[in-house]
Amino acid sequence: MKKAIIIGATSGLGREIALNLQRDGWTVGVAGRRVELLKEFAIYEQIDVTAEDAVEGVERLVEKLGGMDLFVNVAGVGFQNKELDSVVEKHTFDVNGYGFMRMVGWAYNYFKREKREGHIAIVSSIAGTKPLGTAAAYSATKRMQSHYLTALAQLARMEGVNIKFTDIRPGFAATDILNPNKHYPMMMSKERAGRLATKAILRKKRVAVIDWKFAVLTFFWSLIPRCVWERLTFVKN
Numbered sequence: 001m002k003k004a005i006i007i008g009a010t011s012g013l014g015r016e017i018a019l020n021l022q023r024d025g026w027t028v029g030v031a032g033r034r035v036e037l038l039k040e041f042a043i044y045e046q047i048d049v050t051a052e053d054a055v056e057g058v059e060r061l062v063e064k065l066g067g068m069d070l071f072v073n074v075a076g077v078g079f080q081n082k083e084l085d086s087v088v089e090k091h092t093f094d095v096n097g098y099g100f101m102r103m104v105g106w107a108y109n110y111f112k113r114e115k116r117e118g119h120i121a122i123v124s125s126i127a128g129t130k131p132l133g134t135a136a137a138y139s140a141t142k143r144m145q146s147h148y149l150t151a152l153a154q155l156a157r158m159e160g161v162n163i164k165f166t167d168i169r170p171g172f173a174a175t176d177i178l179n180p181n182k183h184y185p186m187m188m189s190k191e192r193a194g195r196l197a198t199k200a201i202l203r204k205k206r207v208a209v210i211d212w213k214f215a216v217l218t219f220f221w222s223l224i225p226r227c228v229w230e231r232l233t234f235v236k237n
């Protein structure tokens with residue numbers, strides 16, 4: 001039976017991905033900070049990706065699972081922060097930057113050590129393809145995540161390490177990360193976004209924008225030059 005670790009599975013897309021993989025016959029080991037919410041799964045570990053002992057937590061989780069074929073990092077935070085409050089910006093960098101890098105870096109070295117095929121998937125965002133003025137740290141860290149994965153994909157080839165990489169880039173999905181009092185265009189249900197994300201992982205797609213509407217949107221906005229993008233003041237999210 002195939003084994004997957006999902007970091008950030010207490011709610012939202014991570015929980016959906018974990019449930020979908022489980023339905024597909026995978027054994028899953030899940031992590032997050034809110035341990036009460038992890039208990040719906042048989043194998044779990046309370047992990048704060050920013051904590052000093054986060055890597056030890058993942059090691060314990062893999063041991064409980066009895067190995068790992070797939071590592072999915074979904075853990076992330078996002079805030080609109082027009083005030084550029086540095087506490088908020090730092091927290092975003094801590095989780096989406098430092099925490100992400102430790103988790104994914106650990107998974108890379110795990111598969112390298114094991115000397116067999118592995119698969120690392122991340123959930124970044126369409127905000128990593130074009131930055132949003134109201135969420136500078138979020139956009140910047142999501143860009144970093146996609147770049148980091150690309151660098152690891154090149155490193156794996158350099159080192160002859162057999163790892164597949166998947167970068168999931170969702171558009172707006174109705175989860176706790178979004179402000180419930182705001183309107184978001186083309187918003188998907190978390191179930192639909194989770195289903196599409198799982199499908200992309202199982203197909204080992206290298207990059208998947210979720211869903212097709214956001215794929216069309218990101219294609220067109222990738223054509224917009226920076227000098228025009230910076231003038232798009234109606235983009236409020």
Ligand SMILES: NC(=O)c1ccc[n+]([C@@H]2O[C@H](COP(=O)([O-])OP(=O)(O)OC[C@H]3O[C@@H](n4cnc5c(N)ncnc54)[C@H](OP(=O)(O)O)[C@@H]3O)[C@@H](O)[C@H]2O)c1
Pocket residue numbers: 007008009010011012013014031032033034035047048049050074075076077078095099123124125126169170171172173174175176177178
């Ligand atoms: N929903 C969207 O519209 C959307 C769009 C694009 C990208 N995304 C990305 O999707 C990912 C999942 O977010 P979501 O939308 O599903 O929102 P969510 O329901 O808030 O899920 C966030 C997950 O990250 C975990 N997490 C946060 N800080 C953590 C930490 N320090 N250590 C360990 N786990 C931590 C949370 O668990 P605990 O709080 O229990 O620790 C939770 O499981 C994020 O990376 C987000 O950037 C979401």
